[in-house]
Amino acid sequence: MTAVSTKTEAAQAASVPSSPEPKRFWLSGWDARYTPYLIIAPFFLVFGIFGLYPLVYTAWVSLHDWQLIDGNQGFVGLANYVELFGDAKFWNALFNTLSLFVLSTVPQLLAALGLAALLDRGLRGSAFWRAGVLLPNVISVAAVALVFAQFFGRDFGIVNFLLGFVGIDPIDWRAETWASHLAVSTMVMWRWTGYNSLLYLAAMQSVPKDMYESATLDGASRWRMFWAITVPSIRPTILFTVVTSTIGGLQLFAEPALFDPGFAANNSSGGSDRQFQTLVMYMYEKGFRLFDAGYSATIAWMLFVVVLLVAVVNFTLTRRIAGKG
Amino acid sequence: MSRRLVGSVAATLVMVLAAGCGGSSGADGKVELSLGLFSDFGYDKLIEEYQASHPNIKIEQRKVKMEQHNTQLATQLAGGRGAADIVALEEGVVSQFRASKDKFVNLADYGAKDLKDQWAGWKWNQGTADNGEFVLGLGTDMGSLGLCYRRDLFEAAGLPTDRDAVAKLWPTWADYAKVADQFTAKTPNVKFVDTGRNVYKAILDQTEEGYFAKDDSYIADKNAAVKTAFDTAAALGTKQQTGALEPFSQDWNVALKQGSFATTTCPAWAMALIKAGAGDGAAGKWDVTTAPGGGGNWGGSFLAIPKQGKHPKEAYELAKWLTSPEQQKRIFKETGNLPSQPKVYQDAEVQATVNEYFNKAPVGKVFATSAESLKPTYRGTKDSKVTPIFNSALQRVEQGKQPAADAWTQALKEAQDAVK
Numbered sequence: 001m002t003a004v005s006t007k008t009e010a011a012q013a014a015s016v017p018s019s020p021e022p023k024r025f026w027l028s029g030w031d032a033r034y035t036p037y038l039i040i041a042p043f044f045l046v047f048g049i050f051g052l053y054p055l056v057y058t059a060w061v062s063l064h065d066w067q068l069i070d071g072n073q074g075f076v077g078l079a080n081y082v083e084l085f086g087d088a089k090f091w092n093a094l095f096n097t098l099s100l101f102v103l104s105t106v107p108q109l110l111a112a113l114g115l116a117a118l119l120d121r122g123l124r125g126s127a128f129w130r131a132g133v134l135l136p137n138v139i140s141v142a143a144v145a146l147v148f149a150q151f152f153g154r155d156f157g158i159v160n161f162l163l164g165f166v167g168i169d170p171i172d173w174r175a176e177t178w179a180s181h182l183a184v185s186t187m188v189m190w191r192w193t194g195y196n197s198l199l200y201l202a203a204m205q206s207v208p209k210d211m212y213e214s215a216t217l218d219g220a221s222r223w224r225m226f227w228a229i230t231v232p233s234i235r236p237t238i239l240f241t242v243v244t245s246t247i248g249g250l251q252l253f254a255e256p257a258l259f260d261p262g263f264a265a266n267n268s269s270g271g272s273d274r275q276f277q278t279l280v281m282y283m284y285e286k287g288f289r290l291f292d293a294g295y296s297a298t299i300a301w302m303l304f305v306v307v308l309l310v311a312v313v314n315f316t317l318t319r320r321i322a323g324k325g
Numbered sequence: 326m327s328r329r330l331v332g333s334v335a336a337t338l339v340m341v342l343a344a345g346c347g348g349s350s351g352a353d354g355k356v357e358l359s360l361g362l363f364s365d366f367g368y369d370k371l372i373e374e375y376q377a378s379h380p381n382i383k384i385e386q387r388k389v390k391m392e393q394h395n396t397q398l399a400t401q402l403a404g405g406r407g408a409a410d411i412v413a414l415e416e417g418v419v420s421q422f423r424a425s426k427d428k429f430v431n432l433a434d435y436g437a438k439d440l441k442d443q444w445a446g447w448k449w450n451q452g453t454a455d456n457g458e459f460v461l462g463l464g465t466d467m468g469s470l471g472l473c474y475r476r477d478l479f480e481a482a483g484l485p486t487d488r489d490a491v492a493k494l495w496p497t498w499a500d501y502a503k504v505a506d507q508f509t510a511k512t513p514n515v516k517f518v519d520t521g522r523n524v525y526k527a528i529l530d531q532t533e534e535g536y537f538a539k540d541d542s543y544i545a546d547k548n549a550a551v552k553t554a555f556d557t558a559a560a561l562g563t564k565q566q567t568g569a570l571e572p573f574s575q576d577w578n579v580a581l582k583q584g585s586f587a588t589t590t591c592p593a594w595a596m597a598l599i600k601a602g603a604g605d606g607a608a609g610k611w612d613v614t615t616a617p618g619g620g621g622n623w624g625g626s627f628l629a630i631p632k633q634g635k636h637p638k639e640a641y642e643l644a645k646w647l648t649s650p651e652q653q654k655r656i657f658k659e660t661g662n663l664p665s666q667p668k669v670y671q672d673a674e675v676q677a678t679v680n681e682y683f684n685k686a687p688v689g690k691v692f693a694t695s696a697e698s699l700k701p702t703y704r705g706t707k708d709s710k711v712t713p714i715f716n717s718a719l720q721r722v723e724q725g726k727q728p729a730a731d732a733w734t735q736a737l738k739e740a741q742d743a744v745k
Contacts, residue, residue, distance in 0.1 A: 068399050069399055069403045069425040069428060070425055146575075149575065154569075154576070155576065155579070156576075156579050156583070172724055175725075261575060261576060262574065264390055264392045266522075266571065266572060266573075266713070266716065267392070267712070267713040267716075268713060268717060268720075269713070272718075272721045273717065273721055273727075288396045288399065290710055290743075291399060291421070
């Protein structure tokens with residue numbers, strides 16, 4: 001919309017006959033007022049096409065009985081939503097999603113914070129360590145999942161082998177809800193901890209060093225300095241990572257899907273009793289396996305609402321916690 | 326949701342745009358045909374040959390995993406573009422796609438009905454709709470059923486190892502379960518069978534009606550055959566005689582390599598998977614014999630032509646050639662995919678084929694015999710919705726999470742919701 005209005009303005013500007021000097025003055029005013037909009041316009045244009053339009057279209061689809069291949073089968077109003085609220089599989093997937101999110105995100109961000117603090121202390125060969133923590137994030141998720149699926153194998157997995165040394169019986173990692181959540185969370189943590197710690201590190205390096213010096217003079221411990229100076233100083237970054245990991249964590253799909261060996265071959269979806277089926281996996285099952293696009297779109301919209309709610313809650317909580325000295 | 330959706334929509338758009346560029350007449354005036362497949366159909370050499378004899382045709386194969394293939398095809402049919410000129414439909418999903426047959430070319434328009442007699446009657450029927458008036462796809466291979474077993478593990482358990490003697494051990498699945506008991510009594514640390522789910526599917530595939538009656542009504546709750554199949558497989562699971570493995574998964578491969586199970590259901594195409602998983606070290610240890618309960622069919626595919634393609638005529642000619650008796654015979658010799666045409670599997674040369682890896686088993690004979698006594702199961706339109714539910718139920722029994730009776734009750738309830 002911005003692009004259209006600026007075009008008209010430009011056309012008007014070109015058509016107005018006037019002496020060179022006032023025109024230049026006029027143009028520079030125009031420049032200062034509208035150029036910023038012009039520059040960010042492409043983003044909104046692209047967002048409109050690829051963000052807003054699918055969002056609205058998904059909402060439209062969710063109000064219909066819509067089959068993936070055969071298309072619209074008629075308007076049903078809120079029937080899909082009514083069905084969804086009574087659907088035990090939906091609540092199960094929501095529980096799994098939230099559980100996996102908490103299990104993976106909370107330890108992940110705390111570990112990232114600690115890792116960043118260590119990296120910030122000027123280790124030898126710091127570039128090596130910094131590149132190193134990012135490595136898990138560079139490896140493709142399929143490769144990570146393949147390796148972790150083997151680690152957590154029931155019969156010949158290395159985790160069960162190691163647990164055997166401390167007298168723990170082999171665990172069927174895909175059969176138990178808590179075990180599968182733990183395994184999938186480990187995978188997520190492995191991938192994202194390093195990435196977040198680099199973000200924290202970048203923020204920590206801009207904290208003024210004299211604050212630490214005066215704190216040292218006052219006899220503050222490292223622990224106290226970390227919580228009283230470092231954490232409040234990097235609060236904006238913490239908020240940013242909390243919001244992005246909320247969005248990412250609640251949309252978890254690839255890790256749990258690839259953790260289920262039957263996902264690609266036998267149409268299973270997150271364990272024999274949906275032990276680790278997330279909302280996105282359920283959406284996939286409904287939309288692309290059962291071809292129920294209308295219901296799938298309904299799940300998509302509910303997920304959108306859940307992400308929004310949790311993001312707001314997390315944002316508020318974190319701002320409070322990180323704000324305390 | 327928005328971001329993921331943006332991503333997937335963008336990705337789809339890119340794919341559609343990219344695909345939109347192909348599939349038409351190339352710059353050199355050649356007709357370009359694409360083939361959408363999901364595993365090894367054994368077409369590589371055939372395609373080269375076809376291109377040589379048809380200089381105006383250029384063929385491109387697209388191979389992806391089956392799950393991805395089905396999903397992609399569904400979105401491409403929905404979007405009206407991007408699908409390959411010829412697509413493979415697996416037996417398990419063909420009924421699901423048959424429901425959207427208006428997106429496909431009726432091959433009868435190109436004279437496909439004249440080819441009818443090439444195929445086994447049931448195979449031809451699976452690929453048609455409207456009482457045979459609409460020809461959706463031409464049959465490729467079929468998955469006639471055998472049973473594979475480890476000779477060395479049978480010997481260790483004091484069972485016969487000769488394939489005819491083994492076949493005599495289990496005329497029925499109840500006998501098979503008795504052999505399992507004998508086996509477990511002698512060698513309790515080795516699983517008798519890889520997974521109860523495959524046993525279940527094998528038994529079910531020997532009945533004419535499974536989850537759905539021939540009029541497409543849902544009967545799983547009333548059909549005694551389904552319950553019997555479930556109970557037989559679940560009993561193996563309850564007694565922990567199964568490896569509780571995900572069929573054809575990485576764990577399954579490892580178990581094959583470790584020799585931790587002694588038998589597995591063997592459709593013709595599974596032999597290649599067993600060989601790949603067990604490796605050269607196990608050459609001659611596996612053997613194949615007749616399955617309990619006679620013949621059955623598991624898998625096999627069809628070649629169909631989506632309407633959106635630009636060259637249906639040329640695509641039909643190619644599909645017809647690829648599924649012709651001569652080519653099916655060649656494919657069997659090269660890959661072991663069993664022909665779905667009686668004339669071919671009764672062919673002397675096919676009958677004489679042995680598989681070196683499986684202790685020189687006369688696979689041509691084993692599978693042809695099984696094909697003769699085969700009673701194909703009717704697949705309902707919603708078969709692919711119901712199947713995973715019962716599989717998961719059996720998996721819960723094998724995992725020790727649920728008693729068989731509870732798993733069955735839960736499956737019936739979920740299936741009832743799924744077919745609503």
